[in-house]
Amino acid sequence: MQLNIRRTYLLIEDKSEAAGRRVDTPVRKVAAVVVLENPFVGRYVADLSPLIEASVGLGAMMGDMAVTALGSYQVQGYGKGALVGLNGEAEHASALITTAYANPLREAIGGGKAWISSMVKMAAPGCAIDVPMNHKDDVYVRSHYDGMTIALQDTPMADEIAVVFCMASHGRINARVGGLTHDEVVQRNGAKA
Template sequence: MSLMNVRKVKLDLEEVWHEGGARLEEPLLVAVATAIVANPYAGRYEPNLLPFMQALRELGADLSSRLITQLGGLSKVEAYGKGAIVGEDGELEHGAVWHEAGGWAMRETLGDPKAMVPSAKTIGGVGTRLMVPLGHIHASYVRSHYGTCEVTVWDGPRRNEIAFALAMATGGRVHARLGGLRASDIQGHDGLR
């Protein structure tokens, strides 16, 4: 029996045209793909979570591909993040399996960018809102690309489910003007600078 049982997938797409300043010629796009998955370990302690983590890699690859399509192609993606909301009968570690499964899959699909994938996770009930951090895909210190996006599903996660989410964006904050490393100045190959 498969450890991955998806009940539903939700795709969200935001178009941001301005934040009070001049209207952009092309909007910032922020996309989130969230899967509601049955938690095979709900209500019990499982010492070995690695099989579940490995089973979720396929889901991570699928959600990554959907996001790239939503944003208009691989070359458009500049920022990413991931998150998990574990239903009340699970534990935070059940959401942590997404660090490798979702993050690995997203990085592989994007051509192995070097920056860490920012992440958030929590335990919550149906309709829980989670703010997922975003960061530049090639360098963690690109300040303009520090952002957030919302993950929420109106009927999930139920007590025995987990909401696993991946997020991507076509740029940084609209009208970013606080200095720091610019995306055009990235030189390093370690995800830092």
């Protein structure tokens, strides 16, 4: 199946301060968004495998978009989500963000051992989605439990699906609730920080 992409967005946030405390290196969050025509709009389709198969190329494209926007920063956290317009089904959006979609994202960022948190919902144009994020190599790194809220004017239209991939260069600024740390995960995995 060939997906009809209508528009794309890249959102970048650089955060240098929280609760009056500055950090030397800003936390960069990136969201890559692809809005496409829902090929199954307005009808029930039992077999969603064509969407799942098409999502592989979508994941590769969005991974490249997000890595480019991240620039010189390294990925520590990620998350994914999708909004489906009101003439579609949440299952249509879910079909686009399965493991088939996620594996090319991991490849684009150079790995990722943890599952990628996700959120899917039906929405009217301009509705927000909270995309949950976690550490890319271990879901139990509490400092990286975070997210991005995305709302785009006129998105999704009733016959569209908006797919979102988010990445973060660090955990939350001032994170201090304990538990496993990023450095411990890096040391355990023998990976580069």
